[in-house]
Amino acid sequence: MANLRLIELIWRSKWGRRDYTIAAIGFTMISFALIVSFDSSSSSRIKESESNSLIRINDDDDDLVDLTLLKNAQQKGAVCLDGSSPGYHFQRGFDSGSHNWLLHIEGGGWCNTIESCSARKLTALGSSNxxxxxxxxxxxxxxxxxxxxxxxxxxxxxxxxxxxxxxxxNPANELKVASTDSPKLFFRGQLIWEAIMDEFVALGLANAKQALLSGCSAGGLATLIHCDSFKEILPKESKVKCLSDAGFFLDEKDISGNNTMRSFYRDVVYLQVSFRLSSLMVLSKVCARIVSLGWNRLRQCVFPHEIIKNIKTPVFFVNSAYDFWQIQNVLAPHVSDYHNIWHKCRLNLKDCDSNQTQILHGKVSYSFESQGFNYKKHVPAKSPVKNIDRFAFCDFCHKTLAEAVADWYFDRRIVKEIDCAYPCNPTCHNMDFS
Incomplete structure (x- = not known):
């Protein structure tokens, strides 16, 4: 059986010096998403024609899926940052899979200021145009x-x-832009989610027997935010689970002792998210609970380790302990590398010296352990998360990752696997940006 691997191309940008802005221009993250690399077979596939009839075509043809713009998006107010209609790509199932659904949310960072959101709306991450x-x-x-x-x-x-x-x-936050001289921005992510779900419920999702909601990077975070609401729109007897790929962002101080990611997330929540609205479900509960401890804690609302405390639906986490984006932007961001001594290490993990490797390993292992996963012992640590057996974690260096995800979804075996510290596993591959 061929090796299964997770690879997905995601666009991300660098942190800004002042507000650590992750804009939507030039995003350059490659995280692993479920991809298999072999010779193509002669099996058949199905494509939906303009007349909505199903036509079998040969596998030799490119497996391209058309973009569909959300119906009635403008009337529902479910629009992208620039006001254009959001989109999706849909491929109908067939045979034994015709009543099963897999939805994947695209990733691509966030915008945390009016300026970065204004730049983002001139890209595919802010406009369907x-x-x-x-x-x-x-x-x-x-x-x-x-x-x-x-x-x-x-x-x-x-x-x-x-x-x-x-x-x-949420549109309630658009008043923050209206009070400035900046062009109009639409904060409609929650409405987009609800409208897209309505559209697929009408297309057959309402009758799903099995369903998996997945997402990569920022899409992995969106998966956690909407996991329970996704389950609620499906029949009670449906088998529903969620997969977050490279979406477990660490709440950890960087090399200079700054809470870079907390500051950034605080700005994202303040600018775009109206957590008081019950429609936000899990996120609403998380933010309300955290803010009750003090408004200065607002920045912790969207960290995955906080969100999963309230999720009831089974979730599988796929995350690299040495995710290069988190090394470059969370643990050792350029803005905190005052003497540029981490430059080579950020570009290629192999170029980290022994001291840097030790620092990264310490931060990574501490973060995962403190946030619910034991990095050293291959078993879940004591966790604040209730019903921890509902959750699983796997490092994407693991040889059998795709099988692990499927084994977990179909309950073929318990999957709680965490890889050993870099560089002990020769199957691990690190990106080289040098």
Whole structure:
């Protein structure tokens, strides 16, 4: 059986010096998403024609899926940052998978200031005007049984991400922009989520027997935020789970002792998220509880380790302990590297000296342990999360990651695997930006 791997191309930007802005221009993160690498087989796939009839075509043709703009988006107010209609790519399931659904939320960072959101709306991460009209479904979205044996014939959706706040933005916060001289911005992530779910409920999601909501990076965070609400729209007898890929962002001080990520998340929440609204479900509960401890704690609302304390639906976390984006932007950001001694280490993990490697390992292991996962012992640590057995964690260096995800979803075995410290596993691959 061929090796299964998770790879997805995500766009991210660098932190700004003052407000640590992650803009939507030039995002350069490659995190691992479920992709399998083999020769293509001669199996068939299905494409929906303009007349809505199903036509079998050969696998040799490019497996491209058209962009569909959300119906009645303008009337519902469910629009991207620039006011354009959001979009998705949909491929119908067939045979035994016709009543099963897999939805994947695109990633791409966030915007935390009016300036960064204004820049973002001039890209595909803030406007459907710039989105590719077709995308190729690969990995966990692939229709090839040889590549994706467990989900190949399911109904599959890729939700495009264009609100800049992990589908949690709310129009009540647009007044903050209206009081400035800046062009109009629409914070409608929550409405986008609700409208897209309504559309797929009408297309058959309401009758799903099995469903998996997944997302990568900022999409992984969106998956956590909306996991329980996703389950609630499905039949009670449906098997529903959620997969967060590279979405477990660490609440950890950087090399200079700054809470870089906390400051950034605080700005995202303040600018776009109206946590008092009950429609935000889990996020609303998290933020309300945290703010009750003091407004200065608001920045912790959207950290995954806080969100999962309130999630009832089973979740699988796929995360690299040495995620290069988190090294570059959370643990050792350029803005905190005053003497530029971390430059080479940020560009290639192999170029970190022994002291830097030790520092990173210490921060990573402490963060995962303190936030609910034991990095050293291959078993979940004591955690504030209730019903920890509902959650699983796996480092994406693991050789059998895709099988692990499927084993977890279909309850074939208990999957709570955490890889050893870098560089002990030769199957791990680090990105080289030098």
């Amino acid at each position: 710039y989105m590719d009209r077709q995308v190729r479904f690969t990995g966990i979205l692939s229709r090839k049984a040889s590549e994706n044996p467990d989900f190949f014939n399911w109904n599959k959706v890729k939700i495009r991400y264009c609100d800049g706040a992990s589908l949690a933005g």
